[in-house]
Amino acid sequence: MxxxxxxxxxxxxxxxxxxxxxxxxARFGGQLEFGQNPAIMIIDVVDSFAGPKGQGIFDSxxxxxxxxxxxxxxxxxxxANLLAIGRSLHVPIVYTKGSVVDKYYAGDSVKGTRPxxxxxxYGAPIVAAIAPIDGEYVLEKTKASAFFGxxxxxxxxxxxxxxxxxxxxxxSGCVRASTIDAFSHGYQVFVLEDGVFDRSPMSNAVNLYxxxxxxxxxxxSSDAIAYLRKLKVAA
Amino acid sequence: MxxxxxxxxxxxxxxxxxxxxxxxxARFGGQLEFGQNPAIMIIDVVDSFAGPKGQGIFDSxxxxxxxxxxxxxxxxxxxANLLAIGRSLHVPIVYTKGSVVDKYYAGDSVKGTRPxxxxxxYGAPIVAAIAPIDGEYVLEKTKASAFFGxxxxxxxxxxxxxxxxxxxxxxSGCVRASTIDAFSHGYQVFVLEDGVFDRSPMSNAVNLYxxxxxxxxxxxSSDAIAYLRKLKVAA
Amino acid sequence: MxxxxxxxxxxxxxxxxxxxxxxxxARFGGQLEFGQNPAIMIIDVVDSFAGPKGQGIFDSxxxxxxxxxxxxxxxxxxxANLLAIGRSLHVPIVYTKGSVVDKYYAGDSVKGTRPxxxxxxYGAPIVAAIAPIDGEYVLEKTKASAFFGxxxxxxxxxxxxxxxxxxxxxxSGCVRASTIDAFSHGYQVFVLEDGVFDRSPMSNAVNLYxxxxxxxxxxxSSDAIAYLRKLKVAA
Amino acid sequence: MxxxxxxxxxxxxxxxxxxxxxxxxARFGGQLEFGQNPAIMIIDVVDSFAGPKGQGIFDSxxxxxxxxxxxxxxxxxxxANLLAIGRSLHVPIVYTKGSVVDKYYAGDSVKGTRPxxxxxxYGAPIVAAIAPIDGEYVLEKTKASAFFGxxxxxxxxxxxxxxxxxxxxxxSGCVRASTIDAFSHGYQVFVLEDGVFDRSPMSNAVNLYxxxxxxxxxxxSSDAIAYLRKLKVAA
Numbered sequence: 059m060x061x062x063x064x065x066x067x068x069x070x071x072x073x074x075x076x077x078x079x080x081x082x083x084a085r086f087g088g089q090l091e092f093g094q095n096p097a098i099m100i101i102d103v104v105d106s107f108a109g110p111k112g113q114g115i116f117d118s119x120x121x122x123x124x125x126x127x128x129x130x131x132x133x134x135x136x137x138a139n140l141l142a143i144g145r146s147l148h149v150p151i152v153y154t155k156g157s158v159v160d161k162y163y164a165g166d167s168v169k170g171t172r173p174x175x176x177x178x179x180y181g182a183p184i185v186a187a188i189a190p191i192d193g194e195y196v197l198e199k200t201k202a203s204a205f206f207g208x209x210x211x212x213x214x215x216x217x218x219x220x221x222x223x224x225x226x227x228x229x230s231g232c233v234r235a236s237t238i239d240a241f242s243h244g245y246q247v248f249v250l251e252d253g254v255f256d257r258s259p260m261s262n263a264v265n266l267y268x269x270x271x272x273x274x275x276x277x278x279s280s281d282a283i284a285y286l287r288k289l290k291v292a293a
Numbered sequence: 294m295x296x297x298x299x300x301x302x303x304x305x306x307x308x309x310x311x312x313x314x315x316x317x318x319a320r321f322g323g324q325l326e327f328g329q330n331p332a333i334m335i336i337d338v339v340d341s342f343a344g345p346k347g348q349g350i351f352d353s354x355x356x357x358x359x360x361x362x363x364x365x366x367x368x369x370x371x372x373a374n375l376l377a378i379g380r381s382l383h384v385p386i387v388y389t390k391g392s393v394v395d396k397y398y399a400g401d402s403v404k405g406t407r408p409x410x411x412x413x414x415y416g417a418p419i420v421a422a423i424a425p426i427d428g429e430y431v432l433e434k435t436k437a438s439a440f441f442g443x444x445x446x447x448x449x450x451x452x453x454x455x456x457x458x459x460x461x462x463x464x465s466g467c468v469r470a471s472t473i474d475a476f477s478h479g480y481q482v483f484v485l486e487d488g489v490f491d492r493s494p495m496s497n498a499v500n501l502y503x504x505x506x507x508x509x510x511x512x513x514s515s516d517a518i519a520y521l522r523k524l525k526v527a528a
Numbered sequence: 529m530x531x532x533x534x535x536x537x538x539x540x541x542x543x544x545x546x547x548x549x550x551x552x553x554a555r556f557g558g559q560l561e562f563g564q565n566p567a568i569m570i571i572d573v574v575d576s577f578a579g580p581k582g583q584g585i586f587d588s589x590x591x592x593x594x595x596x597x598x599x600x601x602x603x604x605x606x607x608a609n610l611l612a613i614g615r616s617l618h619v620p621i622v623y624t625k626g627s628v629v630d631k632y633y634a635g636d637s638v639k640g641t642r643p644x645x646x647x648x649x650y651g652a653p654i655v656a657a658i659a660p661i662d663g664e665y666v667l668e669k670t671k672a673s674a675f676f677g678x679x680x681x682x683x684x685x686x687x688x689x690x691x692x693x694x695x696x697x698x699x700s701g702c703v704r705a706s707t708i709d710a711f712s713h714g715y716q717v718f719v720l721e722d723g724v725f726d727r728s729p730m731s732n733a734v735n736l737y738x739x740x741x742x743x744x745x746x747x748x749s750s751d752a753i754a755y756l757r758k759l760k761v762a763a
Numbered sequence: 764m765x766x767x768x769x770x771x772x773x774x775x776x777x778x779x780x781x782x783x784x785x786x787x788x789a790r791f792g793g794q795l796e797f798g799q800n801p802a803i804m805i806i807d808v809v810d811s812f813a814g815p816k817g818q819g820i821f822d823s824x825x826x827x828x829x830x831x832x833x834x835x836x837x838x839x840x841x842x843a844n845l846l847a848i849g850r851s852l853h854v855p856i857v858y859t860k861g862s863v864v865d866k867y868y869a870g871d872s873v874k875g876t877r878p879x880x881x882x883x884x885y886g887a888p889i890v891a892a893i894a895p896i897d898g899e900y901v902l903e904k905t906k907a908s909a910f911f912g913x914x915x916x917x918x919x920x921x922x923x924x925x926x927x928x929x930x931x932x933x934x935s936g937c938v939r940a941s942t943i944d945a946f947s948h949g950y951q952v953f954v955l956e957d958g959v960f961d962r963s964p965m966s967n968a969v970n971l972y973x974x975x976x977x978x979x980x981x982x983x984s985s986d987a988i989a990y991l992r993k994l995k996v997a998a
Binding site: 594638 | 778779781782789790791792793795821824828829830872874905908935940944947949962963964965973977978
């Protein structure tokens with residue numbers, strides 16, 4: 059295996075045909091409508107989860123055991139582009155990252171984290187290529203969901219947000235947990251297929267499929283950008 | 294395909310070897326410890342999600358579009374056995390089911406539900422073979438997680454519960470959402486591999502694997518029963 | 529004392545002048561702005577908290593120990609008028625009341641409730657003079673706040689509500705707890721001075737003063753109605 | 764009036780006799796039982812809320828508009844003593860203070876705060892006389908309640924806490940909001956009459972009375988200490 063080419067799986071076909079027929083028969087999977095007041099949410103894209111650019115997954119894990127390896131490289135480019143356009147259109151942007159203090163005392167988002175690892179893993183900064191600029195909110199969270207034990211819902215309500223465009227990592231971890239909660243809170247939720255990543259190619263694909271069935275519409279970043287442009291230029 | 298034999302996939306091997314190596318390298322997946330004060334949680338096992346016994350998935354979906362078909366038959370037997378033993382050992386038991394009123398007004402747990410379907414789907418009773426008995430709490434919930442917008446955490450705190458044994462359906466939906474929240478709340482969470490079910494065999498297997506990596510220990514009902522017996526007979 | 533005339537205290541002057549000077553010096557108490565999408569919230573106005581019309585407080589307590597006596601009579605007229613106008617202007621309306629099942633299993637909103645009282649106190653219907661009509665949401669809650677362990681925030685988000693007009697009982701109990709949470713969630717919160725009531729005249733006045741200092745603007749129902757008319761007729 | 768002697772009001776008698784008879788008739792106010800696993804919670808005792816020692820309220824407000832003046836001096840001594848004993852008995856201790864970042868972006872706990880004030884008010888450190896020591900959790904919160912949008916409940920569950928001893932400020936603000944939520948979560952809640960303070964003497968007294976009626980038992984620090992000693996020496 060070549061570590062340096064990130065393998066991918068197609069979320070539309072990762073499930074066996076039989077399972078897809080079941081989902082189809084159950085009539086899940088309908089399209090959500092874009093709202094009038096979107097925000098961009100960038101979940102947990104810190105150095106310890108993204109890993110150095112171009113580095114294979116196993117080497118990357120040797121450096122930070124939570125790293126997703128080179129799977130993040132393409133997604134980070136997508137996020138950088140989305141953020142540039144979002145900023146030019148004055149779309150509210152919110153980042154999340156782990157809180158060292160809260161995770162140390164109130165427990166991590168996943169099992170098995172040792173107390174002496176917390177600072178190294180969660181103290182890592184947001185990846186430089188998509189670093190927040192002045193005036194953008196970096197919400198520090200404790201658990202998997204961006205909403206659990208955080209003022210995220212208050213922030214969104216304060217800006218009267220009705221639509222979320224979600225990027226980040228990991229697809230099967232904090233992205234999925236945040237997506238479930240975002241839908242439960244009543245937002246129109248869109249997960250960007252090319253703006254999320256995971257250490258496991260299969261976890262990435264399966265979770266996109268399942269989120270698209272139940273809690274979100276999975277879209278391409280180009281569709282997200284077209285929506286923002288139409289909404290903001292028209293306004 | 295024969296509808297009447299539920300296909301299954303093994304959660305331990307559903308991921309490609311490469312992905313499992315990644316998870317292993319990342320050192321997720323450790324075993325949680327059983328606590329001193331467990332409760333049994335039975336999630337959403339109502340007629341409209343379980344379907345009639347022995348009926349194939351597509352026929353079952355024709356009756357209730359949310360049905361998981363015959364996948365639930367074996368799990369329901371496991372739950373019936375666990376509940377009988379739990380009752381004999383005075384273990385607190387809590388059921389969840391959907392609230393017709395709350396889902397109608399505050400929105401369903403998944404996208405795409407039509408208002409005129411809510412009563413039929415969520416008004417369905419808990420499956421007779423595992424029906425609650427007098428004095429057992431049936432908590433009506435609105436969203437996927439048993440904790441979201443419910444007094445579940447207050448109920449558990451009131452009984453000083455530290456350990457949850459989770460059964461029910463669907464593995465990829467309400468069980469996973471509840472498991473993430475249970476772990477985030479600080480419980481020791483155990484999901485019973487033979488006590489949960491899903492309409493999609495692959496969703497069932499993949500979600501067991503992922504929950505076992507991050508938020509819970511996936512165990513067999515025989516291990517759960519051995520734990521309860523040891524704890525309660527010793528006490 | 530004559531039980532049949534409800535004594536009242538003026539919330540604007542219930543505090544000693546010295547305390548009011550302190551609050552003034554601290555520059556709390558500013559006016560909130562009305563938003564674009566209001567809802568009316570009627571908190572816990574059930575027979576067991578309102579008591580029969582015209583009955584004095586101690587007689588009323590003999591019937592339902594939670595009764596607020598005749599203090600509710602005038603407020604209920606105010607609510608009936610507000611609801612009629614709100615309905616004619618298509619303003620979303622949400623009622624709360626206690627859930628018998630959830631309070632029995634997960635504990636009441638206040639200490640000291642005996643399990644054998646729960647059904648009688650919380651099974652009581654909403655006062656007939658302001659009963660909900662078809663299509664209005666009666667959200668059953670467990671604890672003091674209308675938001676705690678309920679899907680209230682999801683309901684409000686679904687309707688993109690930004691402004692709450694709060695009536696009901698008791699001012700010092702469920703109204704105050706709900707008002708704190710509503711403000712914490714990010715809503716513009718207005719408590720109607722003539723639409724809330726409490727068993728204790730002093731609790732009623734003191735809590736209006738304190739809510740007006742910190743979490744809400746306390747207004748007269750006439751101001752609420754003027755706002756709704758202006759907003760909806762203009763629209 | 765002499766600013767330098769903090770006036771006080773007795774919470775047991777601050778209500779008129781008639782109101783107290785109503786509360787008594789309603790049979791609120793019963794005593795809660797101490798549990799087996801207590802924690803000490805110190806709410807928001809930062810320089811900007813406590814003010815310099817011995818300084819009168821109006822001078823203090825001139826320095827920090829949120830200051831409670833000399834009302835905190837005696838309570839801080841009580842807290843220092845309780846903390847010393849709690850530490851010697853290995854009782855878990857948790858402090859709260861405002862989060863500058865979260866309040867700036869997600870909104871303050873009370874209305875009317877200007878963005879340019881947030882850093883000065885909430886960046887102030889915990890009062891030196893009761894400063895946390897190594898290994899004690901300082902949880903940064905956004906809103907009035909120590910539980911709202913925070914991982915407090917996860918922290919407490921992780922330590923299997925069943926009993927809270929609450930001190931801090933302001934009695935009518937963050938202490939009351941936290942007390943309501945603590946009770947709603949299912950804890951046995953004790954508010955220390957001599958360990959809390961408020962800028963308004965009447966708010967302090969009224970809120971102690973009301974919390975003691977509904978959500979907590981108000982006790983003296985000497986009773987809290989006797990409980991801790993009995994529990995931990997016996998253990």
